[in-house]
Amino acid sequence: MDSSSKCNNIANALRKLKRYDEARAEIERAIECYRPFGIAVETWKSFDILHDIEIADGNQQAARAAWAQARQAYLAYRQQGGYPSQGNGGKIVEHILGLLSQQKSTEVNALIHQLGNDPNASESLKKLMQAVLTILSGSRDPALADDPALDYDDAAEILFLIARLEP
Structure with missing residues (x-):
């Protein structure tokens, strides 16, 4: 190796x-x-x-x-249980899921909008936040992870989020 x-x-x-x-x-x-x-x-x-x-x-x-x-x-x-280790996207998604489990949807929405509108945020992070918002609004479309503006790890986080939220 x-x-x-x-x-x-x-x-x-x-x-x-x-x-x-x-x-x-x-x-x-x-x-x-x-x-x-x-x-x-x-x-x-x-x-x-x-x-x-x-x-x-x-x-x-x-x-x-x-x-x-x-x-x-x-x-x-x-x-398979790996931790989000690449960029901030996976850590943010994990944080959002934690807030949702505590029923803090107002904080979730504020965080998504803050990051999605941050001029210093990467294009990939902004696209990730748009996708997370779409998913939390009910979409489970895996095509959300096909946007070429997404970094591969952020795209994977979208698919992983969809899988975890499906009934």
């Missing part, structure tokens, strides 16, 4: 040098090395690096596929 981590680092360095074919080969090597270990080795990070490589190389379709794989790997991690 240590060599896979090195492949991640090498792939990132090669991407920054715009040596995309070599970067892609390195990250694909890391993904293959990680495959037998499942979520224990955070494969979503390698898929995210592949996404960045494909974006930089102008391969939108391949970038989208890598993003979807990162989202799926991170979702599997969360579904």
Whole structure:
């Protein structure tokens, strides 16, 4: 697994040098090395690096596929009890669920609107808050997690939230 981590680092360095074919080969090597270990080795990070490589190389379709794989790997991690470890999105969703369990819907709405309108919030966090509001209003549409403006981990949090709220 240590060599896979090195492949991640090498792939990132090669991407920054715009040596995309070599970067892609390195990250694909890391993904293959990680495959037998499942979520224990955070494969979503390698898929995210592949996404960045494909974006930089102008391969939108391949970038989208890598993003979807990162989202799926991170979702599997969360579904198997993993903690929200990436950005703030997962932690915020967990906080919102905690407030809801305490029947503090006024605080939930205030938090969602505050974060959704914060000029310093990332575009992904704003989209996540819009999706959470839509979900809390009754939607269970998994397409909410398909917005390309979402980071893969925020998109996974949307799917995880939907799954936890379904009867």
